[in-house]
Amino acid sequence: xxxxxxxxxxxxxxxxxxxxxxxxxxxxxxxxxxxxxxxxxxxxxxxxxxxxxxxxxxxxxxxxxxxxxxxxxxxxxxxxxxxxxxxxxxxxxxxxxxxxxxxxxxxxxxxxxxxxxxxxxxxxxxxxxxxxxxxxxxxxxxxxxxxxxxxxxxxxxxxxxxxxxxxxxxxxxxxxxxxxxxxxxxxxxxxxxxxxxxxxxxxxxxxxxxxxxxxxxxxxxxxxxxxxxxxxxxxxxxxxxxxxxxxxxxxxxxxxxxxxxxxxxxxxxxxxxxxxxxxxxxxxxxxxxxxxxxxxxxxxxxxxxxxxxxxxxxxxxxxxxxxxxxxxxxxxxxxxxxxxxxxxxxxxxxxxxxxxxxxxxxxxxxxxxxxxxxxxxxxxxxxxxxxxxxxxxxxxxxxxxxxxxxxxxxxxxxxxxxxxx
Ligand code: PMP
Numbered sequence: 001x002x003x004x005x006x007x008x009x010x011x012x013x014x015x016x017x018x019x020x021x022x023x024x025x026x027x028x029x030x031x032x033x034x035x036x037x038x039x040x041x042x043x044x045x046x047x048x049x050x051x052x053x054x055x056x057x058x059x060x061x062x063x064x065x066x067x068x069x070x071x072x073x074x075x076x077x078x079x080x081x082x083x084x085x086x087x088x089x090x091x092x093x094x095x096x097x098x099x100x101x102x103x104x105x106x107x108x109x110x111x112x113x114x115x116x117x118x119x120x121x122x123x124x125x126x127x128x129x130x131x132x133x134x135x136x137x138x139x140x141x142x143x144x145x146x147x148x149x150x151x152x153x154x155x156x157x158x159x160x161x162x163x164x165x166x167x168x169x170x171x172x173x174x175x176x177x178x179x180x181x182x183x184x185x186x187x188x189x190x191x192x193x194x195x196x197x198x199x200x201x202x203x204x205x206x207x208x209x210x211x212x213x214x215x216x217x218x219x220x221x222x223x224x225x226x227x228x229x230x231x232x233x234x235x236x237x238x239x240x241x242x243x244x245x246x247x248x249x250x251x252x253x254x255x256x257x258x259x260x261x262x263x264x265x266x267x268x269x270x271x272x273x274x275x276x277x278x279x280x281x282x283x284x285x286x287x288x289x290x291x292x293x294x295x296x297x298x299x300x301x302x303x304x305x306x307x308x309x310x311x312x313x314x315x316x317x318x319x320x321x322x323x324x325x326x327x328x329x330x331x332x333x334x335x336x337x338x339x340x341x342x343x344x345x346x347x348x349x350x351x352x353x354x355x356x357x358x359x360x361x362x363x364x365x366x367x368x369x370x371x372x373x374x375x376x377x378x379x380x381x382x383x384x385x386x387x388x389x390x391x392x393x394x395x396x397x398x399x400x401x402x403x404x405x406x407x408x409x410x411x412x413x414x415x416x417x418x419x420x421x
Pocket of ligand 1: 140
């Protein structure tokens with residue numbers, strides 16, 4: 001066990017090698033203690049947007065520590081959180097006027113679900129059904145797991161998960177079945193909320209669907225008074241080509257969850273944005289209608305200042321152009337595999353590219369997954385396939401040459417699949 005006391009996340013310690021220790025991060029790179037440079041092709045689990053240790057974000061963190069650390073956020077407030085909330089309301093899809101802070105993507109989802117149920121209870125028309133999309137992932141806390149796809153990630157905890165109704169993933173050409181299923185679940189007026197990852201299902205295998213489907217789901221929800229929760233934890237902050245993925249469908253959800261890229265990937269912070277109607281349902285002299293949720297580190301001032309610096313970068317640096325350039329490079333470079341029989345489902349959405357290696361057994365536990373990871377790491381590349389799904393989700397500062405090296409290595413890595421058929 002190497003003398004380490006650390007139990008790592010999503011890690012099978014019995015079969016995985018001791019992890020390299022990272023001593024430094026810079027731009028698109030991680031540097032190990034012994035001086036190896038590793039290209040972070042997955043943005044450290046999708047959080048880093050502009051690159052590691054963006055100077056402006058680091059400076060904001062340093063400066064804030066001169067005056068603030070954690071401050072209880074019930075009954076008190078502070079400038080970084082106030083300014084950030086105003087900025088988020090201005091940047092997010094219209095109609096999202098209130099910002100509730102928490103500290104991780106999963107928590108932002110828990111908050112969203114509680115807001116939805118609280119809304120219907122407080123308006124005196126309780127609803128409890130939650131509708132989810134097949135193959136989704138929304139986090140690892142009990143509520144977030146409950147609204148995610150059932151499978152290997154959560155089989156052991158099944159007895160704790162609450163029931164939801166699932167509409168099928170809208171694969172290309174089969175979108176109508178998804179819309180029909182949602183329509184059917186909307187008829188009895190009992191559906192409180194539909195929760196979706198807009199346009200790209202991340203941990204479910206980087207599955208992508210058309211913006212038009214999201215727009216249609218929104219329309220159906222609106223007709224039946226169902227709330228739409230957009231989980232933009234992964235898709236937000238430019239990942240899919242726009243600041244938020246919902247923009248591409250021209251929709252505003254009732255509730256939007258954001259985390260990961262909110263601080264540019266520097267510190268943990270999350271926000272759940274909600275409409276005025278949802279806030280108003282909780283606004284009352286009757287204190288039983290309070291939104292009863294908090295976590296100790298809610299709206300941490302240093303993390304809020306980091307997020308504000310991120311907002312500043314979006315406003316003052318050509319981030320949209322960088323996102324557009326990276327999106328173009330990704331689609332150009334991954335295209336070499338589109339007719340390659342070793343791969344299938346070659347796809348991109350904004351800065352994300354993904355392709356499925358053809359293997360005998362697919363799925364998250366496909367044997368080829370850990371072997372691919374080791375193969376890439378030996379070559380100085382951090383790539384973490386979801387089973388046989390290889391994806392590239394780099395910080396926006398990655399260069400064309402770095403991507404070329406990465407795709408060249410994906411080409412070489414395909415040979416590993418032949419031993420796994
Ligand atoms: N929602 C989505 C769409 C995610 O991709 C993730 C994390 N990968 C989460 C929620 C959970 O976020 P966290 O790991 O910060 O709890």
